[in-house]
Amino acid sequence: MSIATYPSVSPDRPMSDAELDQLSINTIRTLSIDAVQQAKSGHPGTPMALAPLVYTLWNRVMRFDPQDPIWPNRDRFVLSNGHASMLLWSVLHLTGTRAVNAEYERLGQPAVSLDDIRHFRQLDSKAPGHPEYHLVSGVEVTTGPLGQGVADSVGMAIAEAWLANRYNRPDFEIFDYNIYVVCGDGDMMEGVASEAASLAGHLALDNLCWIYDNNHITIEGSTHLAFTEDIAARFMGYGWNVLRVGDANDIDRIEHALDIFHRTKGRPTFIILDSHIGYGSPHRQDTAAAHGEPLGEDEVRLVKRVYGWPENAKFLVPDGVREHFAAGIGVRGRDARRQWTERFAAYRRKYPDLATEIDLMQRRELPQGWDKGLPTFPADPKGIAGREASGKVLNVLAQNIPWLLGGSADLGTSNKTTLTFEGAGDFEPGNRGGRNLHFGIREHAMAAAVNGLSLSKLRAFGATFFIFTDYARPAIRLSAIMELPTIFVLTHDAMGDGEDGPTHQPVEQLASFRAEPGLVVLRPADANEVVEAYRYIMQLQHKPALLALSRQPLPTLDRSRYAPASGLARGAYVLADAPGGKPEVILISSGSEVSLCIDAHEKLRAEGIRSRVVSMPSWDIFEDQTQAYRDSVLPPEVTARLAVEQASTFGWERYIGCSGRVIGMKTFGASAPLKELQRKFGFEPERVTEIAKELVASARRDRQSSEHGG
Ligand SMILES: Cc1ncc(C[n+]2csc(CCOP(=O)(O)OP(=O)(O)O)c2C)c(N)n1
Numbered sequence: 001m002s003i004a005t006y007p008s009v010s011p012d013r014p015m016s017d018a019e020l021d022q023l024s025i026n027t028i029r030t031l032s033i034d035a036v037q038q039a040k041s042g043h044p045g046t047p048m049a050l051a052p053l054v055y056t057l058w059n060r061v062m063r064f065d066p067q068d069p070i071w072p073n074r075d076r077f078v079l080s081n082g083h084a085s086m087l088l089w090s091v092l093h094l095t096g097t098r099a100v101n102a103e104y105e106r107l108g109q110p111a112v113s114l115d116d117i118r119h120f121r122q123l124d125s126k127a128p129g130h131p132e133y134h135l136v137s138g139v140e141v142t143t144g145p146l147g148q149g150v151a152d153s154v155g156m157a158i159a160e161a162w163l164a165n166r167y168n169r170p171d172f173e174i175f176d177y178n179i180y181v182v183c184g185d186g187d188m189m190e191g192v193a194s195e196a197a198s199l200a201g202h203l204a205l206d207n208l209c210w211i212y213d214n215n216h217i218t219i220e221g222s223t224h225l226a227f228t229e230d231i232a233a234r235f236m237g238y239g240w241n242v243l244r245v246g247d248a249n250d251i252d253r254i255e256h257a258l259d260i261f262h263r264t265k266g267r268p269t270f271i272i273l274d275s276h277i278g279y280g281s282p283h284r285q286d287t288a289a290a291h292g293e294p295l296g297e298d299e300v301r302l303v304k305r306v307y308g309w310p311e312n313a314k315f316l317v318p319d320g321v322r323e324h325f326a327a328g329i330g331v332r333g334r335d336a337r338r339q340w341t342e343r344f345a346a347y348r349r350k351y352p353d354l355a356t357e358i359d360l361m362q363r364r365e366l367p368q369g370w371d372k373g374l375p376t377f378p379a380d381p382k383g384i385a386g387r388e389a390s391g392k393v394l395n396v397l398a399q400n401i402p403w404l405l406g407g408s409a410d411l412g413t414s415n416k417t418t419l420t421f422e423g424a425g426d427f428e429p430g431n432r433g434g435r436n437l438h439f440g441i442r443e444h445a446m447a448a449a450v451n452g453l454s455l456s457k458l459r460a461f462g463a464t465f466f467i468f469t470d471y472a473r474p475a476i477r478l479s480a481i482m483e484l485p486t487i488f489v490l491t492h493d494a495m496g497d498g499e500d501g502p503t504h505q506p507v508e509q510l511a512s513f514r515a516e517p518g519l520v521v522l523r524p525a526d527a528n529e530v531v532e533a534y535r536y537i538m539q540l541q542h543k544p545a546l547l548a549l550s551r552q553p554l555p556t557l558d559r560s561r562y563a564p565a566s567g568l569a570r571g572a573y574v575l576a577d578a579p580g581g582k583p584e585v586i587l588i589s590s591g592s593e594v595s596l597c598i599d600a601h602e603k604l605r606a607e608g609i610r611s612r613v614v615s616m617p618s619w620d621i622f623e624d625q626t627q628a629y630r631d632s633v634l635p636p637e638v639t640a641r642l643a644v645e646q647a648s649t650f651g652w653e654r655y656i657g658c659s660g661r662v663i664g665m666k667t668f669g670a671s672a673p674l675k676e677l678q679r680k681f682g683f684e685p686e687r688v689t690e691i692a693k694e695l696v697a698s699a700r701r702d703r704q705s706s707e708h709g710g
């Protein structure tokens with residue numbers, strides 16, 4: 001196939017379709033080359049190689065209407081090798097994809113303008129370094145950390161299967177879209193891809209197609225350095241249909257392979273696409289240099305010569321290219337969306353309730369009565385474990401919100417996240433309606449898949465032990481970057497599983513997640529705070545939540561004596577106070593240590609010491625309150641402050657100040673029954689009262705000396 005294809009457009013001889021195909025492909029290539037060159041940063045080689053693939057997918061295959069990039073039944077495109085973002089910016093630009101705002105309103109302006117591409121990787125450009133969901137319309141998922149996109153796509157495929165099962169009716173195919181994923185060697189090497197592919201094969205997700213850019217190149221050089229496995233055998237082992245296209249420039253073969261994908265039932269499809277990174281570059285093709293450096297002005301001219309392109313033209317979109325996309329994806333997408341819209345209108349007449357559900361879901365809203373029947377737990381000194389309360393609440397919510405679903409990484413029985421009500425069921429190849437997902441022991445893929453479900457507008461949760469978030473962290477971080485309302489239910493939040501020892505006792509996890517922007521971390525103190533935590537979380541539309549729950553029973557606090565649990569919605573609240581609201585010392589705490597502070601508070605009171613207990617389930621929510629509220633909870637003049645938390649002490653300085661103290665963890669814990677650990681590490685009322693008294697004494701001394709001094 002020739003690639004010398006910049007024919008001068010002549011009114012006498014209109015270009016053939018084949019010429020227009022090639023012209024469009026080379027436009028993607030040269031836009032990518034020019035943008036990287038202009039930015040002096042980025043990745044030109046992969047867009048040069050994969051332009052034919054992306055062109056074929058978008059202009060010949062995908063059902064996507066550039067006029068409405070959030071149409072619910074659109075095919076999804078995931079660029080898992082996010083460093084090749086110029087592929088996406090080029091194609092979003094050339095298809096004339098329109099922007100949508102955060103209120104889901106369609107705006108007239110382009111999602112990515114030519115000017116954005118000229119400002120690739122610059123501040124405020126809609127062509128940033130990597131695909132960013134939320135920032136650029138038409139981006140289905142944020143990618144960049146290799147492996148995340150492919151793993152997210154499995155959640156997206158689960159979501160489509162679930163949606164089709166719930167909402168399709170005879171003669172009403174409301175959901176029948178596919179998920180197309182482009183990925184590279186890096187994606188295939190990352191462990192999360194293996195977890196995700198294994199799960200997708202097991203679940204027989206035949207709406208999912210990964211196209212693997214087999215170019216034998218990564219940053220350090222040839223894949224022979226570190227990656228020589230038989231990848232076809234690997235994916236066959238996972239139960240995928242494995243296809244190969246031996247020439248990434250052969251768009252008919254690519255289309256044929258995609259056609260086989262469409263006809264493949266009962267398993268996902270993996271297409272190995274042999275390509276040449278930096279295709280057409282005389283000195284860079286097939287080298288690692290094509291991966292991450294601009295080609296350089298001289299090489300750019302040489303490549304353009306090879307492409308038959310005007311050598312000095314920059315950011316050129318030849319006449320006929322936009323029109324060619326308009327006639328391809330533009331017409332196909334518009335017709336598909338029109339037909340769907342008509343179908344959905346008829347569906348709405350016949351199934352108004354189901355249509356309303358779809359409407360609500362698309363806007364991330366909740367159905368009426370979503371919180372009806374939420375329990376109130378009576379005061380009980382023996383109490384109930386955080387995870388138990390969570391299980392009860394989840395089961396109520398999931399019955400009120402039909403599209404709330406999720407599961408655990410094989411710890412459902414411990415996490416108490418299993419949905420047990422009549423008809424909840426398991427999501428399996430033979431039961432696409434199941435509400436319980438079984439992720440297997442694949443925490444990372446689970447968290448990514450939950451993001452994928454969330455991207456598909458389902459309300460999804462994933463669960464494991466708090467400590468194993470270390471195996472899921474990259475995906476949790478991305479949920480915050482993407483502003484997705486995913487829910488992470490994490491039990492065994494401290495030393496509650498004492499005998500399991502240091503490997504199972506979270507220490508730095510709380511502090512590290514509190515440090516993540518946009519992620520709402522909650523550690524409720526008792527069963528009623530668990531209820532309030534879910535009430536808060538369910539109303540989040542653009543933030544993920546991480547719920548840290550106890551394994552062991554926590555006393556259910558007597559709310560007629562102490563403040564109501566609804567205070568949780570402000571992040572921290574005065575749970576128990578000194579007479580007249582004038583404390584000498586403040587005990588600040590979260591989760592299982594709150595009742596410990598209450599015990600200490602009662603002891604201090606008996607000794608005539610005025611203490612206040614602040615339950616602080618969420619730093620993040622508290623930080624969002626007004627200064628006046630925060631000062632009312634933690635009055636600046638009360639400097640005698642003690643924080644008590646079975647976690648790293650890191651960060652508590654911000655609430656206890658210079659003269660405060662913390663009872664927390666400075667080691668990884670130990671293996672022993674919980675009671676002994678509490679004694680060893682000082683989580684006992686006696687220790688709390690002792691330090692509180694020291695703080696009060698030193699504050700009194702300070703006051704006296706300043707009075708004398710003054
Ligand atoms: C988790 C993660 N590790 C490392 C990187 C840095 N990185 C970006 S691209 C790349 C090489 C990827 O190779 P490949 O997927 O083959 O892409 P190609 O160069 O072929 O386009 C690496 C290591 C990353 N983005 N994500």
Ligand SMILES: [Mg+2]
Nearest residue numbers: 185215217218
């Ligand atoms: Mg590669």
